[in-house]
Amino acid sequence: MFRAPKRSTSRPHLHPRPRPRSGFRRTGAALAATGTAVTLAATGLTGPPATAASAAGTVTVRLDPSYQQPPFQGWGTSLAWFANVTGGWPDAQRNRLADDLYGANGLGFTIARYNIGGGDSPETTPYLRPGAAVPGYWNRPGPEAPDWWDPADPDHWNPNADANQRWWLAAAKARGARTFEAFSNSAPYFMTNSGRVSGAVNGWQDNLRSDQYERFAAYLSGALRRAQDSTGVTFGSLSPVNEPNTDYWRAGGRQEGSHWDPASQARMISTLRAALDAKGVTTPIAAMDETNPAVFRGNWESYAPAVRDAVGRLNTHTYGTNGRTGVRDIAKGTGTPLWMSEVDVGGSVPQSFTDMSPALDLADRVNDDIRELEPRAWVLWQAIEDYENMTPAHENSNWGLIQADFTPEDAATEPLRKNKKYWAMANYSRFVRPGARVINTDGADTLAALRPAGQGAVVVHTNPTGADQELTLDLDGFQSVGSAPVERYTTDATKNLQRESDVTTVGKTLKVTVGAGSVTTFVLPGVGGVNTATATAPTGAPRQLVNDNSGMALAVATVNGKSTPVQRTSDPADPAQQWTFTKLSAADWGSTAAYRITNVKTGEALSGSEDVLAFAKPGSSSARQKWMRSTTGDGHATLINNATGKLLDVTGAATGDGTPVGIYQPTTGSNQSWTLHGIAG
Numbered sequence: 001m002f003r004a005p006k007r008s009t010s011r012p013h014l015h016p017r018p019r020p021r022s023g024f025r026r027t028g029a030a031l032a033a034t035g036t037a038v039t040l041a042a043t044g045l046t047g048p049p050a051t052a053a054s055a056a057g058t059v060t061v062r063l064d065p066s067y068q069q070p071p072f073q074g075w076g077t078s079l080a081w082f083a084n085v086t087g088g089w090p091d092a093q094r095n096r097l098a099d100d101l102y103g104a105n106g107l108g109f110t111i112a113r114y115n116i117g118g119g120d121s122p123e124t125t126p127y128l129r130p131g132a133a134v135p136g137y138w139n140r141p142g143p144e145a146p147d148w149w150d151p152a153d154p155d156h157w158n159p160n161a162d163a164n165q166r167w168w169l170a171a172a173k174a175r176g177a178r179t180f181e182a183f184s185n186s187a188p189y190f191m192t193n194s195g196r197v198s199g200a201v202n203g204w205q206d207n208l209r210s211d212q213y214e215r216f217a218a219y220l221s222g223a224l225r226r227a228q229d230s231t232g233v234t235f236g237s238l239s240p241v242n243e244p245n246t247d248y249w250r251a252g253g254r255q256e257g258s259h260w261d262p263a264s265q266a267r268m269i270s271t272l273r274a275a276l277d278a279k280g281v282t283t284p285i286a287a288m289d290e291t292n293p294a295v296f297r298g299n300w301e302s303y304a305p306a307v308r309d310a311v312g313r314l315n316t317h318t319y320g321t322n323g324r325t326g327v328r329d330i331a332k333g334t335g336t337p338l339w340m341s342e343v344d345v346g347g348s349v350p351q352s353f354t355d356m357s358p359a360l361d362l363a364d365r366v367n368d369d370i371r372e373l374e375p376r377a378w379v380l381w382q383a384i385e386d387y388e389n390m391t392p393a394h395e396n397s398n399w400g401l402i403q404a405d406f407t408p409e410d411a412a413t414e415p416l417r418k419n420k421k422y423w424a425m426a427n428y429s430r431f432v433r434p435g436a437r438v439i440n441t442d443g444a445d446t447l448a449a450l451r452p453a454g455q456g457a458v459v460v461h462t463n464p465t466g467a468d469q470e471l472t473l474d475l476d477g478f479q480s481v482g483s484a485p486v487e488r489y490t491t492d493a494t495k496n497l498q499r500e501s502d503v504t505t506v507g508k509t510l511k512v513t514v515g516a517g518s519v520t521t522f523v524l525p526g527v528g529g530v531n532t533a534t535a536t537a538p539t540g541a542p543r544q545l546v547n548d549n550s551g552m553a554l555a556v557a558t559v560n561g562k563s564t565p566v567q568r569t570s571d572p573a574d575p576a577q578q579w580t581f582t583k584l585s586a587a588d589w590g591s592t593a594a595y596r597i598t599n600v601k602t603g604e605a606l607s608g609s610e611d612v613l614a615f616a617k618p619g620s621s622s623a624r625q626k627w628m629r630s631t632t633g634d635g636h637a638t639l640i641n642n643a644t645g646k647l648l649d650v651t652g653a654a655t656g657d658g659t660p661v662g663i664y665q666p667t668t669g670s671n672q673s674w675t676l677h678g679i680a681g
Contacts, residue, residue, distance in 0.1 A: 076111025284312025482526020
């Protein structure tokens with residue numbers, strides 16, 4: 001995460017982010033509401049919530065358990081930089097913070113990302129921001145000399161380094177955290193071109209010296225082992241680069257960072273995998289923690305197959321949000337787990353601990369990330385932020401969930417200030433627990449998940465408007481809906497995860513009023529199973545596949561005596577445009593369920609091989625005839641071939657009748673997006 005200098009009075013727009021909301025989104029109903037409601041929307045709900053007399057919006061959201069994401073690993077935070085500071089605070093104070101983040105009565109986080117520091121030279125005048133100078137694991141026993149560090153020399157290691165951050169690892173584990181990742185922002189100073197851990201002189205140039213890849217790999221593997229030995233945690237992954245293909249990282253900047261062009265990323269991944277294998281270390285490599293999904297995809301496309309095979313998990317940040325679905329489909333096509341491994345939002349209002357606007361921005365990011373990426377985990381940038389850096393004299397923003405001064409006069413009495421983002425985060429992290437399976441909804445403001453072991457479902461709904469909403473949850477997608485009371489918990493301008501009166505379902509419907517500018521969690525213990533009669537999985541009657549770019553339908557044509565996939569002007573009655581989806585495991589409702597797609601006219605199945613889309617006799621167990629469906633629940637889908645990992649694609653994004661249809665790597669283009677229409681009988 002690249003952050004502006006602490007003493008800057010204005011924060012440059014460093015990441016390509018979507019325009020933040022100013023206050024709340026306001027529907028037509030909200031704009032027609034009383035003057036009070038409009039005033040509240042404009043000021044971020046600093047007064048009482050809108051009353052029932054206000055013109056309330058009506059929202060219906062359908063839950064779809066027939067599309068289930070893989071089991072969720074959990075929520076978490078990176079430990080840099082706050083752990084490097086607060087891990088050394090008095091015991092009572094640091095334990096309060098650990099309880100707030102990892103305790104059962106706090107956020108219940110289960111993931112911690114540990115920063116392996118690079119470390120500047122002892123002779124360098126300190127210049128990094130408070131907390132950012134994470135100690136390295138090296139030890140220089142004598143004066144500086146060229147290439148003095150020897151990873152095989154025990155005297156060149158400091159196994160007791162980074163005690164503060166290591167305290168947090170142990171504290172998180174003691175409170176139930178089960179997933180740990182180590183990551184690096186920079187190599188130690190003596191391996192860099194600039195002699196600084198903050199980057200090269202030119203931000204577009206690599207800072208790791210070209211002759212230091214093997215030594216840096218040895219440093220990472222050695223630091224990993226020492227951190228594990230001293231804390232008792234086991235790291236499930238190791239990420240060697242961070243936001244690599246950017247120009248953020250420059251010598252003299254106030255945090256560790258390093259540019260890596262895509263070829264250098266690939267070399268580092270391969271070198272580290274070889275170093276770990278040589279020591280018998282099976283820890284997977286996570287890569288490449290890019291700043292946004294679009295840049296991630298560009299990096300990934302440049303990797304050779306052997307480099308991709310060396311990556312055990314995909315990590316992306318979402319400081320920019322374009323291209324999420326492309327990374328989702330890369331992960332599904334390669335069968336590689338995906339994390340949203342870092343993000344935070346500062347909000348569009350000045351520093352505040354009562355304004356809901358930053359909390360609604362955070363909820364919006366969580367909802368969109370999980371719906372569009374289908375990640376196994378969602379991890380915040382540092383959950384505890386430097387209060388002084390957030391004040392009007394500096395960034396005047398709302399980063400972090402808790403703010404405390406990183407250079408306090410007395411750490412034992414330093415206030416621990418929770419903002420509304422903390423409580424909105426709790427609406428998710430306290431209820432969507434490890435093992436839950438996120439399911440689709442047709443509402444962008446609603447996240448739903450099946451609880452582990454058949455314990456019902458959780459729904460988190462955000463009302464970002466300035467008026468109350470009459471919310472209807474359509475539960476007809478479930479096989480059964482019991483009559484057990486539905487718990488609800490609300491965070492808004494005046495409530496912090498407050499338990500409200502229980503509500504009840506009527507038939508397969510839950511109706512409830514949710515307040516303006518609120519995040520509400522519903523716990524539905526009585527729902528379960530999949531109602532096959534209403535499932536959105538495209539099985540049963542034939543479908544027409546209409547391309548979202550051209551508006552034309554997928555069809556089979558005879559070219560040179562051979563069946564060929566093309567697009568044609570839509571004619572639902574034409575059997576050449578009709579397709580039958582057969583789910584190859586009837587009980588599999590996962591988002592990676594395999595389908596065979598067969599043309600009604602010819603009886604042949606779509607088959608993918610390398611860069612070729614063809615037809616084959618159905619019935620083969622070959623992955624070439626297996627397809628996965630990706631959808632956010634909005635009625636549109638991409639179709640991923642299991643054998644190649646490539647998507648059904650109108651060649652060249654052309655719009656003409658008869659254009660060939662093939663397969664191609666994920667691009668997020670609308671020529672790879674399809675609407676599946678039922679055939680009217």
